[in-house]
Amino acid sequence: MFQTPRGTRDFLPIEMIKRDFILETVRRVFESYGFDPLETPAFEEWNLLAKKGSGGEEIKNEIYYFKDKSNRELGLRFDLTVPMARVVAVNPQLSKPFKRYQIGRVWRYDRPQAGRYREFWQADVDIVGAKSVEADLECIVVMVEVLKKLGFEKFSVRLNNRGVLNGMIEFVDIPKKKSPAVFRILDKLEKIGDKDVKKELKSEINSKKVEELLELINRRGKPEGILKKEMKALGSNDTARIGLEELKEIVEKAKVYGIADRIEIDFSLVRGLDYYTGPIFEISVETKKNVGSVAGGGRYDNLIELYGGNWTPATGISLGVERIYEIMEAEKMFRLPETKTFFFVLCVDEKLKKNAIRIAQKLRKVGIPTQTDVMGRNMKKQLEYVNSAKIPFVIFVGEKELKSKKFTIRNMINGEQKVMNIETILKVFSKLIPLS
Amino acid sequence: MFQTPRGTRDFLPIEMIKRDFILETVRRVFESYGFDPLETPAFEEWNLLAKKGSGGEEIKNEIYYFKDKSNRELGLRFDLTVPMARVVAVNPQLSKPFKRYQIGRVWRYDRPQAGRYREFWQADVDIVGAKSVEADLECIVVMVEVLKKLGFEKFSVRLNNRGVLNGMIEFVDIPKKKSPAVFRILDKLEKIGDKDVKKELKSEINSKKVEELLELINRRGKPEGILKKEMKALGSNDTARIGLEELKEIVEKAKVYGIADRIEIDFSLVRGLDYYTGPIFEISVETKKNVGSVAGGGRYDNLIELYGGNWTPATGISLGVERIYEIMEAEKMFRLPETKTFFFVLCVDEKLKKNAIRIAQKLRKVGIPTQTDVMGRNMKKQLEYVNSAKIPFVIFVGEKELKSKKFTIRNMINGEQKVMNIETILKVFSKLIPLS
Numbered sequence: 001m002f003q004t005p006r007g008t009r010d011f012l013p014i015e016m017i018k019r020d021f022i023l024e025t026v027r028r029v030f031e032s033y034g035f036d037p038l039e040t041p042a043f044e045e046w047n048l049l050a051k052k053g054s055g056g057e058e059i060k061n062e063i064y065y066f067k068d069k070s071n072r073e074l075g076l077r078f079d080l081t082v083p084m085a086r087v088v089a090v091n092p093q094l095s096k097p098f099k100r101y102q103i104g105r106v107w108r109y110d111r112p113q114a115g116r117y118r119e120f121w122q123a124d125v126d127i128v129g130a131k132s133v134e135a136d137l138e139c140i141v142v143m144v145e146v147l148k149k150l151g152f153e154k155f156s157v158r159l160n161n162r163g164v165l166n167g168m169i170e171f172v173d174i175p176k177k178k179s180p181a182v183f184r185i186l187d188k189l190e191k192i193g194d195k196d197v198k199k200e201l202k203s204e205i206n207s208k209k210v211e212e213l214l215e216l217i218n219r220r221g222k223p224e225g226i227l228k229k230e231m232k233a234l235g236s237n238d239t240a241r242i243g244l245e246e247l248k249e250i251v252e253k254a255k256v257y258g259i260a261d262r263i264e265i266d267f268s269l270v271r272g273l274d275y276y277t278g279p280i281f282e283i284s285v286e287t288k289k290n291v292g293s294v295a296g297g298g299r300y301d302n303l304i305e306l307y308g309g310n311w312t313p314a315t316g317i318s319l320g321v322e323r324i325y326e327i328m329e330a331e332k333m334f335r336l337p338e339t340k341t342f343f344f345v346l347c348v349d350e351k352l353k354k355n356a357i358r359i360a361q362k363l364r365k366v367g368i369p370t371q372t373d374v375m376g377r378n379m380k381k382q383l384e385y386v387n388s389a390k391i392p393f394v395i396f397v398g399e400k401e402l403k404s405k406k407f408t409i410r411n412m413i414n415g416e417q418k419v420m421n422i423e424t425i426l427k428v429f430s431k432l433i434p435l436s
Numbered sequence: 437m438f439q440t441p442r443g444t445r446d447f448l449p450i451e452m453i454k455r456d457f458i459l460e461t462v463r464r465v466f467e468s469y470g471f472d473p474l475e476t477p478a479f480e481e482w483n484l485l486a487k488k489g490s491g492g493e494e495i496k497n498e499i500y501y502f503k504d505k506s507n508r509e510l511g512l513r514f515d516l517t518v519p520m521a522r523v524v525a526v527n528p529q530l531s532k533p534f535k536r537y538q539i540g541r542v543w544r545y546d547r548p549q550a551g552r553y554r555e556f557w558q559a560d561v562d563i564v565g566a567k568s569v570e571a572d573l574e575c576i577v578v579m580v581e582v583l584k585k586l587g588f589e590k591f592s593v594r595l596n597n598r599g600v601l602n603g604m605i606e607f608v609d610i611p612k613k614k615s616p617a618v619f620r621i622l623d624k625l626e627k628i629g630d631k632d633v634k635k636e637l638k639s640e641i642n643s644k645k646v647e648e649l650l651e652l653i654n655r656r657g658k659p660e661g662i663l664k665k666e667m668k669a670l671g672s673n674d675t676a677r678i679g680l681e682e683l684k685e686i687v688e689k690a691k692v693y694g695i696a697d698r699i700e701i702d703f704s705l706v707r708g709l710d711y712y713t714g715p716i717f718e719i720s721v722e723t724k725k726n727v728g729s730v731a732g733g734g735r736y737d738n739l740i741e742l743y744g745g746n747w748t749p750a751t752g753i754s755l756g757v758e759r760i761y762e763i764m765e766a767e768k769m770f771r772l773p774e775t776k777t778f779f780f781v782l783c784v785d786e787k788l789k790k791n792a793i794r795i796a797q798k799l800r801k802v803g804i805p806t807q808t809d810v811m812g813r814n815m816k817k818q819l820e821y822v823n824s825a826k827i828p829f830v831i832f833v834g835e836k837e838l839k840s841k842k843f844t845i846r847n848m849i850n851g852e853q854k855v856m857n858i859e860t861i862l863k864v865f866s867k868l869i870p871l872s
Contacts, residue, residue: 001744002484002522004477005510010523013472013536020473032800034777034807036449037456041440041555042478042512042541048438066502069545074441076478086438087446095824097810100449105478109505119477127810135810145800256790257797308437341470354692361693364468364581371470374533374563374571388531 007110007118014338019121021336022150022324023103026123029146030101033138035125038100040083046073053306054082055273062108076107080124081275081300081316088128089309096129096312103321115326124297126316128304133246134253136279136299139317141257143283143295146319151333154286157262159223160269161247162276162298164230167240168267172212174205180274186217187270217267223251226265246279275300281317287331294327295319338390342433345372346382348398356397359407362422366430386412395425443546443554450774455557457772458586458760459539462559465582466537469574471561474536476519482509489742490518491709498544512543516560517711517736517752524564525745532565532748539757551762560733562752564740569682570689572715572735575753577693579719579731582755587769590722593698595659596705597683598712598734600666603676604703608648610641616710622653623706653703659687662701682715711736717753723767730763731755774826778869781808782818784834792833795843798858802866822848831861 004010011019049063050056056063056078064076077083080102088098103123110116125142127135140157147155169179185200192200201210216233219226227248234240247265254260271280278299285294297317304312328334343363347356356372363370371391373382386394394410401407409425410417420428440446447455485499486492492499492514500512513519516538524534539559546552561578563571576593583591605615621636628636637646652669655662663684670676683701690696707716714735721730733753740748764770779799783792792808799806807827809818822830830846837843845861846853856864 001526002481003526005479005481005504005508006506008477008479010477010519011473011475012523012527012530013474016473016475019475028803031776031805032803034775034780034805036776037447037452038449039447039452039455041444041446042543043441043444045438045441061505064502064504066500068441068500069497070442072441083446087448090437090439091448094448095821097821099807107478130811132810132812134812138810256793339470340467340472344470357692367464367468369467369470371535374568374574375566376568376570385531385533 005118007112009117009119013340017336017338017340018329018334019321019325021334022321022328023121023123025149026103026146026319026321027101029142029149030123030125033099033125033142033145035099035101035142038084038087038102039104040077040080040087040102042105043074043076044083044086046075048086048307049075049078049082051306053274054085054303055079055275056082057274058272059108062110064107064109078108079106080104080122080318081126081303084124084126084128084316085300085303085309085314086307088304088312088314089307092310094128097135098128099125100128101125115322117322121321123319123321124316126314128314129312130315131301131313133249133279136246136281136315137250137253137257139297139315140250140254140281140283141259143317143319144257144259144262147283147285147294150324150328152285152287155262156264156284156286157259158264158266158269158282158284159247159250159279160266160281161243161279163243163246163278164234164240164267165243165270167234167237167243168213168216170239171234171237172209172216174209174213178204182213183270184272186268187272189268219265219267223247223260223263223265227251230267243278250279271296271298273300275303275306277301279315283317285327287327289330290327292323292327293320294323337392341369341371341389341391342429343368343370343393343395344382344386344391345370346379346386346394346396347373348379348396348401350376350378352397352399352402355402359395359397359422362426363429366426368426368429368433393429441554443548445553445555449776453772453774453776454765454770455757455761457770458757458764459557459559461585462539462582462755462757463537465578465585466559466561469535469561469578469581471535471537471578474520474523474538475540476513476516476523476538478541479510479512480519480522482511484522484743485511485514485518487742489710490521490739491515491711492518493710494708495544498546500543500545514544515542515709516540516558516754517562517739520560520562520564520752521736521739521745521750522743524740524748524750525743528746530564533571534564535561536564537561551758553758557757559755559757560752562750564750565748566751567737567749569685569715572682572717572751573686573689573693575733575751576686576690576717576719577695579753579755580693580695580698583719583721583730586760586764588721588723591698592700592720592722593695594700594702594705594718594720595683595686595715596702596717597679597715599679599682599714600670600676600703601679601706603670603673603679604649604652606675607670607673608645608652610645610649614640618649619706620708622704623708625704655703659683659696659699659701663687666703679714686715707732707734711739711742713737715751719753721763723763725766726763728759728763729756730759773828777805777807777825777827778865779804779806779829779831780818780822780827781806782815782822782830782832783809784815784832784837786812786814788833788835788838791838795831795833795858798862799865802862804862804865804869829865 276298280298282296299315301313345360360372396408712734716734718732735751737749781796796808
């Protein structure tokens with residue numbers, strides 16, 4: 001028997017209905033903030049994906065690489081940011097800010113494990129052409145709105161700034177060439193913990209500097225408070241000062257969106273990809289059983305120039321669709337049917353088939369998802385199918401019903417029956433269709 | 437500068453809005469007929485795709501082949517039918533009929549040419565588990581409905597049956613092993629014309645048999661009439677007879693759907709893929725400048741068994757999304773804006789930014805796609821952006837407006853202005869949002 005390739009999955013209707021609910025919600029919120037859709041190919045030139053500084057460096061070994069039959073070197077995209085940056089580079093005519101969203105699959109040849117797949121979906125918004133932190137904030141706000149609309153109540157936004165991190169490196173006087181290694185170690189904080197991070201850092205730089213750095217990084221407290229303290233400690237360094245001022249502005253302006261109390265400053269936040277240049281952020285949701293980062297992003301002002309475009313500031317955020325799905329599933333947050341079909345028009349007698357089809361067509365015409373028998377089954381078999389397919393409503397079509405023009409509708413979940421004429425059915429049920 | 441790999445394209449928002457319109461319409465119609473969504477990985481095991489009889493044989497050279505880092509042989513999917521058949525084979529628990537739709541990209545390493553791409557989208561419905569031609573007919577009906585909903589008025593359904601074709605081969609006494617070659621030649625009829633088809637056939641089989649075969653194939657006229665004539669000519673052959681009876685039943689039952697007059701019997705229709713076993717069909721649209729096949733499909737009763745499943749009859753149809761897009765574009769059938777953004781909340785004075793954001797948030801909350809400045813631009817620059825981004829409505833936010841709680845709205849297309857309070861704006865404009 002053929003299986004899906006390792007690390008990939010099929011999504012049967014019962015799962016797809018939930019995934020569609022997520023993606024539709026995401027799309028609506030993205031569009032409500034004025035983001036327009038963009039689509040790019042599934043694969044890109046290998047040189048684009050593997051370019052140093054594009055984020056490709058650290059996940060180069062995870063890219064699905066192949067050659068086409070003309071020996072072109074290609075790779076499946078590993079995120080949606082790199083293709084978008086290419087699009088902007090080759091399309092300088094696009095009005096700025098260019099606000100685009102993209103929802104789609106990406107591939108990484110990672111070791112498959114619980115909740116990690118080799119093919120997975122991301123949903124991104126990016127604002128290109130805006131240098132102001134208002135753009136960064138808007139990206140955060142959009143994603144918070146997505147989470148609210150999906151039903152999450154508790155979430156937090158962790159915020160840092162690559163400028164602050166770079167400033168710390170300068171301030172503590174760590175050689176600049178060490179900073180990628182230092183960031184890589186800091187990035188593992190959640191995974192390996194304080195103690196091991198300290199140990200690893202000490203293998204790279206001298207102990208005193210490690211202690212100094214960790215003191216700067218470990219400051220905790222209310223955003224305004226720790227930003228003020230950090231400014232006192234670091235403000236003499238220009239890079240750090242600018243970064244801290246940006247963070248202050250974000251915290252301040254978050255108030256108008258009503259999300260200021262969800263923001264935490266976390267100087268240990270690094271985010272792996274090396275293309276970030278300014279504010280970086282990560283959103284976590286807190287539920288009964290789960291706490292975890294579900295979205296993250298940041299500013300990457302140099303990426304578009306790296307691909308041959310004009311220097312163009314940009315910022316964006318990416319939602320991990322698989323993570324959201326798993327949490328919503330674990331928390332039983334989905335309230336969705338197992339099929340999109342709403343009605344089954346049951347033909348009591350095969351010779352009335354035409355009548356059943358005509359009624360089905362009327363329901364379909366007003367947008368009510370409807371099935372009718374296509375297998376010449378008798379009434380009992382049709383009902384068995386309705387039950388196994390979990391179709392919620394049945395309308396019975398027999399001689400009597402056609403004569404009286406009144407039809408029995410059975411709610412298959414609670415067994416209730418009602419008698420109605422077709423016009424009433426259309427009116428009542430077209431309003432019941434779940435937003436689709 | 438990096439380009440998209442040969443044969444692939446980016447879709448900028450202006451194109452994506454049109455493509456989304458097509459795909460959304462398709463999705464709604466598919467769901468209204470009780471089809472549920474399914475999703476499968478972008479790549480499959482090479483052995484599955486290349487399996488003889490799966491359709492892979494004839495397009496084997498067009499499959500994007502690659503190995504993953506564990507040396508697994510993989511290939512990008514070339515259609516949506518083969519993956520779906522695999523899903524059904526490994527999931528025998530699915531209720532039958534299993535009615536699923538799938539909309540997504542597929543890849544073929546074809547020679548790129550006008551309207552042919554290496555990455556393209558298909559939209560499929562299939563009914564699995566139903567042997568009756570009612571299922572074939574429903575697939576045709578669904579696709580006709582899609583075309584109507586997209587705005588096409590003239591279309592025709594060409595219908596044939598692999599059984600009839602096989603019966604003809606037997607009847608004319610052409611060696612069975614020649615039939616793939618014969619079908620391959622017949623399949624080129626539209627491309628190379630009558631004369632060349634005849635010539636090529638004569639290089640395979642003797643002249644008299646070619647003439648006999650072509651007489652059977654070239655019968656034209658009203659469906660009922662030619663089916664009757666063909667039955668007289670061929671009915672002594674069982675395979676042909678069963679096929680002709682199925683066609684007759686489809687033509688008869690099409691009446692209740694009101695599409696009988698769109699159906700043409702075309703015995704020259706072959707459809708390339710070798711997995712078809714029964715009725716086959718192709719839908720063409722006729723417009724001022726274009727005539728062309730936009731959808732096609734047929735019955736493939738043995739495919740699921742081929743992949744190790746139980747023998748399960750199945751039928752389906754596939755819409756060529758690129759073809760539809762091109763025709764609709766050429767015929768100027770799209771009536772869509774260039775951006776999904778509806779409103780730009782223009783901040784007259786930077787210090788009123790908070791107020792502008794609050795108003796934008798209100799519009800977004802009721803689902804109206806809204807932008808506001810994120811670049812600290814002055815009024816003139818904001819208006820320039822609105823014009824270049826083709827945003828249809830602007831709402832001006834200044835001291836005066838905030839005081840009076842009345843806001844000027846400018847229609848950027850015709851220059852008209854109206855003054856309204858926020859509640860009225862929300863009420864009026866939330867109704868104007870194009871179905872999204």
